[in-house]
Amino acid sequence: MRAVTFSRHGDESVLELTEQPMPVPAEGQLLIQVRAAGVNPVDWKFREGAVGTDRRFPLGMGWDVAGTVVATATPDGPAVGDEVYGMLPLPYAGAYQEFAVLSVSAVATKPVDLSFAQAAAVPLAALTAWQSLDAARVTAGQRVLVHGGAGGVGHFAVQLAKARGARVAATASPRNLGFLRRIGVDKPLDRTEDHPYAIEPVDVVIDTVGGRTQQESWRLLRPGGVLITLPEPIDETYRVPGITGRRVIVAPDGEALRRIGELIDSGAVRVEVQDVLPLEKAAEAQLISRTGSVRGKLVLSL
Ligand SMILES: NC(=O)c1ccc[n+]([C@@H]2O[C@H](COP(=O)([O-])OP(=O)(O)OC[C@H]3O[C@@H](n4cnc5c(N)ncnc54)[C@H](OP(=O)(O)O)[C@@H]3O)[C@@H](O)[C@H]2O)c1
The missing domain is CATH 3.90.180.10 (Medium-chain alcohol dehydrogenases, catalytic domain)
Known part of the structure; x- marks a missing residue:
């Protein structure tokens, strides 16, 4: 072959x-x-x-x-x-x-x-998003911020968080802000602005970007909130007491894919x-x- x-x-x-x-x-x-x-x-x-x-x-x-x-x-x-x-x-x-x-x-x-x-x-991108939302125990009514909302993982994280009833903010470059709106983001944020985070403290951050974005994420969370980072481990230098921060590593899961498939077929996730x-x-x-x-x-x- x-x-x-x-x-x-x-x-x-x-x-x-x-x-x-x-x-x-x-x-x-x-x-x-x-x-x-x-x-x-x-x-x-x-x-x-x-x-x-x-x-x-x-x-x-x-x-x-x-x-x-x-x-x-x-x-x-x-x-x-x-x-x-x-x-x-x-x-x-x-x-x-x-x-x-x-x-x-x-x-x-x-x-x-x-x-x-x-x-x-x-599979890999949607399962990463799914398992990140599970790890953060995202529930209806919570506020979720997705860094990199237009990317592979990000666009699934946005839509799967919406399907769980969360209110979602997400960052992207200006050319992708309309796309973020079309996939259901309540608060699209222009990542190229000097102060992009004009939002109330959130319950959960899903960080698909890493580096400085991970460092900045701590101050965007309410006490008791959860930071999930994907590209790299948590940088302990910046950890804030009272906020949970952890990296998720995706794993295959046919049952989760079946449920994600149902959301796709229902039109909830594109x-x-x-x-x-x-x-x-x-x-x-x-x-x-x-x-x-x-x-x-x-x-x-x-
Ligand atoms: N731990 C794990 O198991 C796991 C699983 C999957 C992925 N990952 C990692 O997670 C990262 C993202 O994966 P992916 O598949 O989503 O990548 P991707 O599809 O290549 O992400 C591209 C997107 O990132 C956005 N972006 C780039 N820099 C940004 C910034 N500074 N702020 C906001 N958005 C930014 C871009 O949007 P704009 O052009 O609009 O900025 C673009 O749409 C990668 O490092 C990947 O290796 C880890």
């Missing part, structure tokens, strides 16, 4: 389209013909060597899969021919390829209204795909992702 692999860490030029043996599903796994693979910042971080793994080169790429089940090694779950989407476990990439094996517990039926490309945009590129353009897709300015998601089609 054709697969995007790399045999040393480096910039996008280390990515190669290679011929690899067909993966074989172990007990509890499905063999999926990949129709589309999502692109996430962790892909190029992994390629650059910033994410450790115990596997040897050549390494595969990507964690998000949408496709058709072609073989199963489990009596449970989807059958051959079913259309599914799911996420591989970190740090074991293998989605930018014609066939992938996923644990049956990591997949769900593809939302009916989504194309394969749209479905591949969902999936923004900035662009779909062919598998052969994986390097270009990662270069674009690395700019940090993608609205929604980038996807590779097969």
Whole structure:
């Protein structure tokens, strides 16, 4: 099968389209013909060597899969021919390829209204948002601030928080403020302003940006509030007593994907795909992702 692999860490030029043996599903796994693979910042971080793994080169790429089940090694779950989407476990990439094996517990039926490309945009980013809202125990009526509300994780965090009944503020650059309104943000904030945070203290901050944004987040929270950060661990220098701060690391979860799929099919959550590129353009897709300015998601089609 054709697969995007790399045999040393480096910039996008280390990515190669290679011929690899067909993966074989172990007990509890499905063999999926990949129709589309999502692109996430962790892909190029992994390629650059910033994410450790115990596997040897050549390494595969990507964690998000949408496709058709072609073989199963489990009596449970989807059958051959079913259309599914799911996420591989970190740090074991293998989605930018014609066939992938996923644990049956990591997949769900593809939302009916989504194309394969749209479905591949969902798993890692939406699960990150879902698990962040769970970790912060977001409930109806709470005030939630999402830093980076137009990005892959951010646009799901905004919509999933709204679906839980929260009031949502989110930051973006000026060109994305209209998009934030369209996905339901109550208070879009222009991140390029000198003082972007014209808001009352919030109950929860979801930080998809990190660095100085994480440092600034403490003062935006009410006492007892929760800061969830995603790009990096909490910088203890800035921690404020009385506020919970923690990093969430996403994990595959087929049941959560099933529930997210219901919200997508109901129209409560929409999936923004900035662009779909062919598998052969994986390097270009990662270069674009690395700019940090993608609205929604980038996807590779097969
Ligand atoms: N811990 C985990 O398990 C986990 C899981 C998923 C992602 N992550 C990490 O979380 C980060 C975000 O992931 P992602 O997939 O959402 O990335 P992404 O889709 O590449 O995010 C791009 C978005 O970030 C926005 N942005 C960039 N700088 C910003 C700033 N200073 N303030 C506000 N918005 C800003 C951009 O919006 P504008 O152009 O409008 O500014 C753009 O829409 C990455 O570092 C990723 O590695 C961690």
